[in-house]
Amino acid sequence: MPSTAQPAGKLSPRSIAVWTTVALIGAAGWAMLALARGEEVSAAWMVAAALGSYAIGYRFYARFITTRVLRVDRTRATPAERLDNGIDFHPTDRRVLLGHHFAAIAGAGPLVGPVLAAQMGYLPGTIWIVVGVILAGAVQDMVTLFFSMRRDGKSLGQMAREEIGPVGGAAALLAVLAIMIILLAVLALVVVNALAESPWGTFSIGMTIPIALFMGFYLRVLRPGRVTEVSLIGIALLLFALVAGRWVAESSWADTFTLEPGTLVIWILVYSFIASILPVWMLLAPRDYLSTFMKIGTIGLLAVGVVVTLPTLKMAGITDFAGVGDGPVFAGSLFPFVFITIACGALSGFHALISSGTTPKMIQKETQIRMIGYGSMLMESFVAIMAMVAASIIDPGLYFAMNAPAGVIGDNVQAASEAVRSFGYSISPDQLAAAAKAVEEQSLLSRTGGAPTLAIGVSNIFSEVVGGSGMKAFWYHFAIMFEALFILTALDAGTRVGRFMLQDMLGNVYKPFRRVSWWPGLLLSSAVIVALWGYFLWVGVHEPLGGINQLFPLFGIANQLLAAVALAVCTTLLVKSGRLKWAWVTAVPLAWDAVVTLTASWQKVFSTDPKIGFFQQRADYQEAIDQGKVIAPAKSMDDMHTVVTNSTVDGVLSALFALLVVVVLADAARTCVRAVRDPEGTRMREAPYRKSTLTAPAGLIATKEEKAEMAGMAGSAAAGRSGGGADGDSR
Amino acid sequence: MSAAAADRMVRPVLRAGRWVRWYVRELTDESAYDRYVAHVRRHQGADAEVPSRKEFERRRTDAREGDPREGFRCC
Numbered sequence: 001m002p003s004t005a006q007p008a009g010k011l012s013p014r015s016i017a018v019w020t021t022v023a024l025i026g027a028a029g030w031a032m033l034a035l036a037r038g039e040e041v042s043a044a045w046m047v048a049a050a051l052g053s054y055a056i057g058y059r060f061y062a063r064f065i066t067t068r069v070l071r072v073d074r075t076r077a078t079p080a081e082r083l084d085n086g087i088d089f090h091p092t093d094r095r096v097l098l099g100h101h102f103a104a105i106a107g108a109g110p111l112v113g114p115v116l117a118a119q120m121g122y123l124p125g126t127i128w129i130v131v132g133v134i135l136a137g138a139v140q141d142m143v144t145l146f147f148s149m150r151r152d153g154k155s156l157g158q159m160a161r162e163e164i165g166p167v168g169g170a171a172a173l174l175a176v177l178a179i180m181i182i183l184l185a186v187l188a189l190v191v192v193n194a195l196a197e198s199p200w201g202t203f204s205i206g207m208t209i210p211i212a213l214f215m216g217f218y219l220r221v222l223r224p225g226r227v228t229e230v231s232l233i234g235i236a237l238l239l240f241a242l243v244a245g246r247w248v249a250e251s252s253w254a255d256t257f258t259l260e261p262g263t264l265v266i267w268i269l270v271y272s273f274i275a276s277i278l279p280v281w282m283l284l285a286p287r288d289y290l291s292t293f294m295k296i297g298t299i300g301l302l303a304v305g306v307v308v309t310l311p312t313l314k315m316a317g318i319t320d321f322a323g324v325g326d327g328p329v330f331a332g333s334l335f336p337f338v339f340i341t342i343a344c345g346a347l348s349g350f351h352a353l354i355s356s357g358t359t360p361k362m363i364q365k366e367t368q369i370r371m372i373g374y375g376s377m378l379m380e381s382f383v384a385i386m387a388m389v390a391a392s393i394i395d396p397g398l399y400f401a402m403n404a405p406a407g408v409i410g411d412n413v414q415a416a417s418e419a420v421r422s423f424g425y426s427i428s429p430d431q432l433a434a435a436a437k438a439v440e441e442q443s444l445l446s447r448t449g450g451a452p453t454l455a456i457g458v459s460n461i462f463s464e465v466v467g468g469s470g471m472k473a474f475w476y477h478f479a480i481m482f483e484a485l486f487i488l489t490a491l492d493a494g495t496r497v498g499r500f501m502l503q504d505m506l507g508n509v510y511k512p513f514r515r516v517s518w519w520p521g522l523l524l525s526s527a528v529i530v531a532l533w534g535y536f537l538w539v540g541v542h543e544p545l546g547g548i549n550q551l552f553p554l555f556g557i558a559n560q561l562l563a564a565v566a567l568a569v570c571t572t573l574l575v576k577s578g579r580l581k582w583a584w585v586t587a588v589p590l591a592w593d594a595v596v597t598l599t600a601s602w603q604k605v606f607s608t609d610p611k612i613g614f615f616q617q618r619a620d621y622q623e624a625i626d627q628g629k630v631i632a633p634a635k636s637m638d639d640m641h642t643v644v645t646n647s648t649v650d651g652v653l654s655a656l657f658a659l660l661v662v663v664v665l666a667d668a669a670r671t672c673v674r675a676v677r678d679p680e681g682t683r684m685r686e687a688p689y690r691k692s693t694l695t696a697p698a699g700l701i702a703t704k705e706e707k708a709e710m711a712g713m714a715g716s717a718a719a720g721r722s723g724g725g726a727d728g729d730s731r
Numbered sequence: 732m733s734a735a736a737a738d739r740m741v742r743p744v745l746r747a748g749r750w751v752r753w754y755v756r757e758l759t760d761e762s763a764y765d766r767y768v769a770h771v772r773r774h775q776g777a778d779a780e781v782p783s784r785k786e787f788e789r790r791r792t793d794a795r796e797g798d799p800r801e802g803f804r805c806c
Contacts, residue, residue: 086770
């Protein structure tokens with residue numbers, strides 16, 4: 001790690017040599033990926049391209065932003081130091097905070113998007129994931145973290161309201177709520193598609209509820225606060241439930257746990273409603289521990305698995321669907337749809353909610369934002385790369401059979417094999433049946449949503465390291481369990497957040513709503529939130545055109561819309577704080593994001609291709625209804641009416657999202673222009689400077705100078721500090 | 732093997748073990764109570780009154796009830 005004491009721009013011969021090597025490795029990776037035509041490429045090159053680029057981005061671009069643009073000040077006390085209360089504000093070791101922050105931002109998102117985007121080949125998605133994270137996603141996370149840290153950990157919504165204005169602020173708030181609804185619906189849809197007709201999966205996921213209840217009781221009553229031991233017990237029980245799932249699937253109970261998608265929807269809605277009104281300690285807190293342990297463990301295993309096995313990519317670099325835009329997984333051409341399908345992992349607006357709020361209250365030193373904000377996002381981006389690897393190593397024929405909507409693929413292996421041939425790929429009916437049998441599922445046809453495809457890829461990688469092909473079924477269900485576990489946790493937590501926001505809004509009209517302990521308000525607002533996302537989930541499951549196909553673009557647009565809000569706040573703050581000449585650092589990603597989001601919304605609203613434009617779709621189906629005709633993939637008049645209703649709702653939502661982006665951008669632009677015209681009259685709400693008395697390294701590994709400085713501080717302050725740090729080198 | 736050599740081999744293992752334990756306790760916030768007690772004692776004197784661990788942990792989870800945005804995780 002280069003020294004922070006060294007002035008930027010001056011490199012020692014040794015570091016020039018090191019960084020040239022890193023650049024060459026990355027370049028070699030990109031060259032192999034881009035130039036390979038018609039031959040299979042090793043995933044090693046994808047890993048090399050990504051890691052090489054991340055290292056360069058972290059070392060040079062992120063450092064440039066922290067030193068020249070944000071001008072982080074290591075003598076300035078952070079909120080954690082100034083407001084230390086031993087609870088939510090406390091200076092946290094940078095390595096611990098990196099773990100916290102990474103666990104909070106990385107979830108199902110980076111695993112799902114790349115899998116769907118793989119229909120255009122691995123190359124467009126991979127380029128966007130790597131370039132997007134370096135220039136946009138990680139920048140957004142770090143700059144938001146910086147500004148929130150300078151404001152005692154204010155939330156994105158508060159910053160939008162105070163720094164841009166009430167209109168932009170209200171639009172941002174509405175955007176967050178709308179996104180939450182769509183996000184929850186899409187995540188729930190992923191779970192439904194993964195668990196439908198799968199007794200093994202349904203049983204093991206069902207068992208997580210009693211396991212979590214037990215853990216909650218243990219932590220509340222038996223041994224309060226002993227999180228590690230109860231998590232280990234929980235993980236052991238979870239793995240047992242996973243093994244037991246196979247026994248159940250082979251026993252006479254199998255029918256009980258074989259549920260249709262429609263039935264699963266009801267169960268998930270009932271579960272989420274009840275879970276969201278139970279006390280946090282009962283279900284949510286223990287589930288959080290379980291899913292965090294599983295998440296970090298599985299992502300770690302996957303990284304090791306990919307690096308150890310270095311599988312071969314079977315998907316083409318670029319498929320024909322990239323240009324024409326008639327792919328079965330999602331419709332639309334490469335621009336703009338790859339850039340909204342892959343949100344998490346490249347640029348995710350949601351992270352701005354984590355980067356403002358919890359993390360800034362815990363950061364020890366301003367200089368650490370590069371490691372925490374930028375570094376964590378690079379790690380998440382690597383998770384997305386691994387998902388891309390997992391989706392690209394499976395047979396492309398199987399990939400399309402799993403990811404095309406049921407209306408296109410049919411309900412038997414013969415029909416599916418023919419449908420896949422019509423896409424230009426080939427897989428025999430026997431191969432399709434064998435693939436399902438290998439993971440002990442009844443069928444893999446049209447298992448959309450990304451999770452099952454990812455699970456197949458993961459089971460291929462893991463079984464090569466542990467257990468051979470006999471373990472494929474176990475690893476497949478392990479991967480399904482891991483995704484479903486944290487998606488169900490997100491449904492509970494997300495419903496609570498949505499409810500909280502709704503209570504806050506309704507509180508403006510009728511005061512008692514704001515009291516979170518007022519039961520009628522609590523029940524009503526919880527029910528409203530669950531009903532809202534439940535509507536989209538229900539629609540998604542019964543959508544003749546394929547729920548993921550229709551809803552995922554909306555989710556992508558919504559997530560990128562939130563990114564636009566975050567980047568607009570960052571750009572406004574850069575301008576207001578007199579950094580106009582550096583505002584391009586966030587303004588360029590903002591412009592790109594706005595172009596992508598608005599183009600996508602425009603096409604979703606106005607495109608005359610019924611596969612893309614919602615209103616064209618509506619018109620076509622309505623016309624057919626008037627003539628008494630049924631158009632495939634709809635099978636009945638009821639289906640036809642469903643399509644008309646859904647297309648209308650989805651089209652209106654696309655237009656609404658676009659409108660919100662425009663409002664936020666216009667309000668931000670107004671504030672920026674005013675700040676440029678009248679710099680004296682600009683009001684910043686930054687917390688005043690106070691000198692820091694802490695010393696801590698900026699990066700993962702302390703430099704020589706930092707060690708010397710800390711040794712000096714430790715000598716003079718040894719008497720004053722007691723307790724706290726087990727490992728001395730952080731305090 | 733001499734005692735000194737054995738000590739040289741065991742020490743790094745023990746150190747690594749202690750570091751992992753410390754890291755896991757910090758990451759899971761299991762150390763929150765100890766940290767809070769140390770904080771109170773440092774600011775209000777060694778004999779300041781502190782809540783029991785059970786009491787403290789209850790308050791901590793119940794705080795999430797008040798504002799569910801604390802501890803929220805992303806997709």
